[in-house]
Amino acid sequence: GAVVSQHPSRVICKSGTSVKIECRSLDFQATTMFWYRQFPKQSLMLMATSNEGSKATYEQGVEKDKFLINHASLTLSTLTVTSAHPEDSSFYICSAPGLALETQYFGPGTRLLVL
Amino acid sequence: QKEVEQNSGPLSVPEGAIASLNCTYSDRGSQSFFWYRQYSGKSPELIMFIYSNGDKEDGRFTAQLNKASQYVSLLIRDSQPSDSATYLCAVIFNQAGTALIFGKGTTLSVSS
Numbered sequence: 001g002a003v004v005s006q007h008p009s010r011v012i013c014k015s016g017t018s019v020k021i022e023c024r025s026l027d028f029q030a031t032t033m034f035w036y037r038q039f040p041k042q043s044l045m046l047m048a049t050s051n052e053g054s055k056a057t058y059e060q061g062v063e064k065d066k067f068l069i070n071h072a073s074l075t076l077s078t079l080t081v082t083s084a085h086p087e088d089s090s091f092y093i094c095s096a097p098g099l100a101l102e103t104q105y106f107g108p109g110t111r112l113l114v115l
Numbered sequence: 116q117k118e119v120e121q122n123s124g125p126l127s128v129p130e131g132a133i134a135s136l137n138c139t140y141s142d143r144g145s146q147s148f149f150w151y152r153q154y155s156g157k158s159p160e161l162i163m164f165i166y167s168n169g170d171k172e173d174g175r176f177t178a179q180l181n182k183a184s185q186y187v188s189l190l191i192r193d194s195q196p197s198d199s200a201t202y203l204c205a206v207i208f209n210q211a212g213t214a215l216i217f218g219k220g221t222t223l224s225v226s227s
Contacts, residue, residue, distance in 0.1 A: 104149075109156075111156070
C-alpha cells in the first residue's frame with residue numbers, strides 16, 4: 001500500500017528556535033496533504049491543508065506565520081514551526097488522501113519537544 | 116462548529132466480551148464516518164469506514180450508523196488484549212476535501 005513518511009520522528013529543540021518537519025508520499029503523488037497536531041490524551045486536530053502549487057489553508061486559531069507550510073512538490077510537504085515554545089510540544093502527524101474517499105494515508109508522526 | 120463527541124472512557128472489558136464504542140456528530144449533512152485505532156505514540160490506523168445507514172461488518176468489527184440520530188458506533192466482538200488502544204471516531208464534514216475531524220477518542224482496555 002501507499003506509504004507516507006515523516007522526518008524527523010522525534011526532535012528536541014530549545015525555545016525560540018525553528019523546526020522543520022517533512023512529510024513525503026513515497027510511491028504516489030499527493031496534491032493535497034493534511035497536517036494534524038495531537039496533544040497528550042487529546043485527539044488529532046486539523047491544523048492546515050497543504051496544497052501543491054498554492055497557499056496552505058489554515059484552520060481557525062492556527063497562526064499561519066508561526067506554522068509555515070510549503071508544498072514544494074507532488075511528494076513533499078513541509079511544516080516549519082517558527083520560534084517554537086514549550087506549548088508547541090506535541091505530536092505532529094501528516095496525511096495524504098488516496099483515490100478512494102475512505103483512503104487516508106497517515107505518516108508515522110513527529111514528536112516535538114520544546115525545552 | 117463541527118464537532119465529534121466520544122466518551123473518553125476508559126472502557127474496560129474482559130477478554131472475549133463485546134466492546135461497544137459510541138460517537139455522535141454535530142453536522143447533519145455529514146456523509147462519511149470512520150473508526151480509527153491508535154496505539155500510544157503511533158499514528159491512527161483505519162478500522163472501519165461507513166457511509167450508509169445500518170450495519171457494516173468486517174471480521175470482529177461492526178460499525179453501526181444512524182444518520183437520523185447523528186450517531187455512529189463500533190462493536191468489537193471477542194475482544195482481545197491486543198485490542199487495547201484508543202479508538203477515534205472521525206467524520207468528513209467537507210465533501211470537497213477529505214480532511215477528517217476527529218473525536219477525542221475512547222480508551223479501551225481488554226483484560227486477560
